[in-house]
Amino acid sequence: MSKIHVTTKVNGDPVEFLADPRETLLDCLRDRLGLTGSKEGCGTGDCGACSVILDGRLVCSCLVLGVEAQGKAVETIEGMAQGEDLHPLQRKFIEHAALQCGFCTPGILVAAKALLETNPDPTETEVRYWLAGNLCRCTGYDKIIRAVMDAAAELRGEAA
Amino acid sequence: MRYHTPQTFEDAARIAAAAQGVTRFLAGGTDVLVQMRAGMVQPDDLIDLKHIPGTQDIARTEDGGWRIGIAVPGIALGGHEALCADWPGVVEGMELVGSTQIQGRATLAGNLCNGSPAADSVPGLITAGAVVEITGPAGTRTLPVEDVPQGPGRTALKPGELVSAIILPPRGDYGGDCYLRFIPRTEMDIAVVGCAVNLRLKGGVIAEARVALGAVAPTVMLVPEAAAAIVGTALDAAAEEALAQAATAAAKPISDKRGTAEFRREVAGVLAKRAARIAFARAKGDTA
Numbered sequence: 435m436s437k438i439h440v441t442t443k444v445n446g447d448p449v450e451f452l453a454d455p456r457e458t459l460l461d462c463l464r465d466r467l468g469l470t471g472s473k474e475g476c477g478t479g480d481c482g483a484c485s486v487i488l489d490g491r492l493v494c495s496c497l498v499l500g501v502e503a504q505g506k507a508v509e510t511i512e513g514m515a516q517g518e519d520l521h522p523l524q525r526k527f528i529e530h531a532a533l534q535c536g537f538c539t540p541g542i543l544v545a546a547k548a549l550l551e552t553n554p555d556p557t558e559t560e561v562r563y564w565l566a567g568n569l570c571r572c573t574g575y576d577k578i579i580r581a582v583m584d585a586a587a588e589l590r591g592e593a594a
Numbered sequence: 595m596r597y598h599t600p601q602t603f604e605d606a607a608r609i610a611a612a613a614q615g616v617t618r619f620l621a622g623g624t625d626v627l628v629q630m631r632a633g634m635v636q637p638d639d640l641i642d643l644k645h646i647p648g649t650q651d652i653a654r655t656e657d658g659g660w661r662i663g664i665a666v667p668g669i670a671l672g673g674h675e676a677l678c679a680d681w682p683g684v685v686e687g688m689e690l691v692g693s694t695q696i697q698g699r700a701t702l703a704g705n706l707c708n709g710s711p712a713a714d715s716v717p718g719l720i721t722a723g724a725v726v727e728i729t730g731p732a733g734t735r736t737l738p739v740e741d742v743p744q745g746p747g748r749t750a751l752k753p754g755e756l757v758s759a760i761i762l763p764p765r766g767d768y769g770g771d772c773y774l775r776f777i778p779r780t781e782m783d784i785a786v787v788g789c790a791v792n793l794r795l796k797g798g799v800i801a802e803a804r805v806a807l808g809a810v811a812p813t814v815m816l817v818p819e820a821a822a823a824i825v826g827t828a829l830d831a832a833a834e835e836a837l838a839q840a841a842t843a844a845a846k847p848i849s850d851k852r853g854t855a856e857f858r859r860e861v862a863g864v865l866a867k868r869a870a871r872i873a874f875a876r877a878k879g880d881t882a
Contacts, residue, residue: 455640456595478632479696491667491669493699494695496627497628497695498623498627498699499642502620502623545694567693567695567696567782
């Protein structure tokens, strides 16, 4: 099985890797590039733990082949904090205790970031529907929704 | 597995026609990659169509209809104001498919070619009178969407053929469409019953109508007798009742874990009524 050379951009950095054409983007991120923040929950697009932003669109990286990333731009959880400075969503998740085991958290943060980039002032219903593809078995979701709403308010410059 | 990235549909058809083993086309991948992962399908040749120019585009046709590229994901349909204004029923069907993440990848062409009787985008395409352009080794042909599904997981596409575009007719004046489905929750589920209605008014009366049902037969199906029940009426109570009865009578569902056959027949009638009301309101110019 010959591997395919893939050149892409991850969190702004040009990267290249050799991928078996059957390998998912998730496996390439984790195993070829060592970016293990994106998680595999189900591997079938149901749980959202592997969420990344591919050319501006939120996708499950388990449902994208690594070779499809050729020439594209991928944003993962690793690109969310700026050095030591957490993204407001990350800070609010800690403040609101919006995570317990943490396995779903990277995917939810990436998905929430994608939401706030297109809709800076979502209603609670909009947040819940947008994140319906991100499953969390610990929190019961309420804390996650509150954290996202609070982060959105902060990003809009409103005092919480 | 050989991974191909043809630049034209003709090349894609040539690769598929020459392939000896299992072949799959890749657009959004939300079905194919799941099947590969489950070991249900192990393609020898995977043909990625997204390098073909136009596959990501939504374009007006010369006659005022729409030509939708086979790799346009649901989220791009929902974000296209003019398309949503023309064919809200088509777009709302596609938008019911999966999560935000799935919407970032899943396509109309994939939903159609996957061949599920419960495919949410297919009833709306059928009632809109959409056709698919098919490219194959023998050239290009068109086929009405209702003639594509042939049974669960089966389509009318011949070996080497693939859908190269989805074409919606011009909306025209005083038209409205709608798609509704029943699921036992608010989203992230597969239709127990789906129903699309598309109609056109003339002088406040329904002049043309098409009704399609999903998940109540081996394929999504057009139901001419349900349409006939409302043509010539202003969708009064008697017409609604006749529509519901015709939809219920046409439904040939199975009983499974999602619902019994009896329940599905009943719901087919209820959804037909409700979808017709919304389509009627949209045809009058309401934006609901």
